[in-house]
Amino acid sequence: MSDISGLPARRAALQMIDAVLHRGETLETVERNALRRIRGPADQALARAIAGETLRWLTDLDMMIDSAMKKPLPHDAKPRSVLRLMLAQWLRLDTPPHAVIATALPLLTGGPRRLAHGVFSTLNKRDGLVLPDIPTLAPEVEFRWGDRADAIAAGIVTPPPLDLALKDWSQTEERAEAMGGISLAPGHIRLPRGTPIDQLPSYKDGDWWVQDLAATxxxxxxxxxxxxxxxxxxxxxxxxxxxxxxxxxxxxxxxxxxxxxxxxxxxxxxxxxxxxxxxxxxxxxxxxxxxxxxxxxxxxxxxxxxxxxxxxxxxxxxxxxxxxxxxxxxxxxxxxxxxxxxxxxxxxxxxxxxxxxxxxxxxxxxxxxxxxxxxxxxxxxxxxxxxxxxxxxxxxxxxxxxxxxxxxxxx
Structure with missing residues (x-):
């Protein structure tokens, strides 16, 4: 079963999601253990992406799952966790449904596998099934964040770009142009997300470090x-x-x-x-x-x-x-x-x-x-x-x- 291409990445994503939701661990901490058996940066990145998108859209994914069932699954049920990552791959990562099924159902056995297959197939057949433009937040989170909740939710949709803090602010304009980035303040450069940090100019020279603009x-x-x-x-x-x-x-x-x-x-x-x-x-x-x-x-x-x-x-x-x-x-x-x-x-x-x-x-x-x-x-x-x-x-x-x-x- 472990020979199925892409299955280790899905298993790692499932492990990360469950550790966050059921044990309260941080995603950053659990990644170290979940990804250690995965070979290759591409599959590790895929596992991170699946887990991240599942957590960003968790409330909406759960509502979809519940809408396809007569009796809701418990929130800690493994079939629910697998369905969450299946829907996240299909609706957020554009993974074809047949590939979603082939790489996720092996995470389950027996009745739970048939249940997950049935629910996913039901949702897959619905015309126009899409996620909302911004993630739905839990009511208690909306209450805490007040009138900024919708704007913050919109900001969660896309993982952030890469921000650099410069040691020498006088080089801001020159370095931003050379790196193909933009600057929002003296001593700051913003690059597209996914930029390999150790391949950027002057990394070893120590001319800059990674730091979100707000953190500066x-x-x-x-x-x-x-x-x-x-x-x-x-x-x-x-x-x-x-x-x-x-x-x-x-x-x-x-x-x-x-x-x-x-x-x-x-x-x-x-x-x-x-x-x-x-x-x-x-x-x-x-x-x-x-x-x-x-x-x-x-x-x-x-x-x-x-x-x-x-x-x-x-x-x-x-x-x-x-x-x-x-x-x-x-x-x-x-x-x-x-x-x-x-x-x-x-x-x-x-x-x-x-x-x-x-x-x-x-x-x-x-x-x-x-x-x-x-x-x-x-x-x-x-x-x-x-x-x-x-x-x-x-x-x-x-x-x-x-x-x-x-x-x-x-x-």
Missing amino acids: LPARLLGPGAGKRVLDLCAAPGGKTMQLAAAGWNVTALDISERRLDRVRQNLERTGLQAEIIKANALTWRPAKQFDAILLDAPCTATGTCRRHPDVVHRIGERQIEEQAELQNALLERAVEWLPEGSTLIYAVCSLESSEGEAQAESVNLAPVPITSEELPGGLEPTKDGWLKTDPGMLADAGGLDGFFVGRWRK
């Missing part, structure tokens, strides 16, 4: 460093550390994970940038020196990354949000304690949840420094309160961006 905004809002001291709190994997170092800041990068700090070291070595690396728990660590600025990119639910990590739409609920909000509040309290008079605090999360953004900002007992339009890429505006809030529905014509909340204060 918190560090940009600190401006040039001119040798001043900054603490990059929760620094891994290092994008903001490199930004700050390239902007002339004297950077201390702190993180609790040695493994993640290894990535920071590797990135710094490749780019030739310098930073002091400290492994410590920010909730118990005390700085031996003062800083002119602190950038706290806090641990969060990461729902703002839903266009590249569609699993967050299904894994994250009120419990996870409350847990992260409690940690964020504790980290903010620590950061405020360490700030001397006249220093600046930046707080950021790649989350779309108000509990992790506005609610945290309102708890900071410092003088806000409102973010201005002039500091942001064209097409982005601060909120009326002077915060920055981005989401995947913004800059849609240029390829979108991740969701972030950013606040700024001075002590």
Whole structure:
């Protein structure tokens, strides 16, 4: 059975989907195990695509499946999982129905196989069966995301392009033209998705690194460093550390994970940038020196990354949000304690949840420094309160961006 062409990719996709939906694992984590038995980058990419499209359109796929059955399948039933990936291949990846059947039904046996075959055949025979223009979100997700829910859902449809952050901003125009990309801000280049990173010019020279445009905004809002001291709190994997170092800041990068700090070291070595690396728990660590600025990119639910990590739409609920909000509040309290008079605090999360953004900002007992339009890429505006809030529905014509909340204060 394993000799069927394409079957290992479908089996891996099924494993990834079930791990996300039934065990709450991240898609990124489960990929490592699910793909290790697949030979060749093409089949690995196919497995990722099937799992990703299934999770992007999960609610709509389930509604289709339910419409073809007299008695709905349990949500954790294996035939439902197989039908989800069958429909995702047919309706999103343009896989011919006969190929869908040949490579998916071997994942089941006996009655479940006949059931899946029957449901898929019923749906396949319906004239004009298509998915909606944008994915349907679960009611609780729509409620949390409010009047931006439809725009965010539209931003989830297509995986994101590739964003690069340049070490030398003066090379922006020249490098964008040479790479065949566009630039939405100084020091930024956007390339089509699927671009092989290690084959791009100057990769080994360390002239740039991969970083979503929205993820670059918190560090940009600190401006040039001119040798001043900054603490990059929760620094891994290092994008903001490199930004700050390239902007002339004297950077201390702190993180609790040695493994993640290894990535920071590797990135710094490749780019030739310098930073002091400290492994410590920010909730118990005390700085031996003062800083002119602190950038706290806090641990969060990461729902703002839903266009590249569609699993967050299904894994994250009120419990996870409350847990992260409690940690964020504790980290903010620590950061405020360490700030001397006249220093600046930046707080950021790649989350779309108000509990992790506005609610945290309102708890900071410092003088806000409102973010201005002039500091942001064209097409982005601060909120009326002077915060920055981005989401995947913004800059849609240029390829979108991740969701972030950013606040700024001075002590």
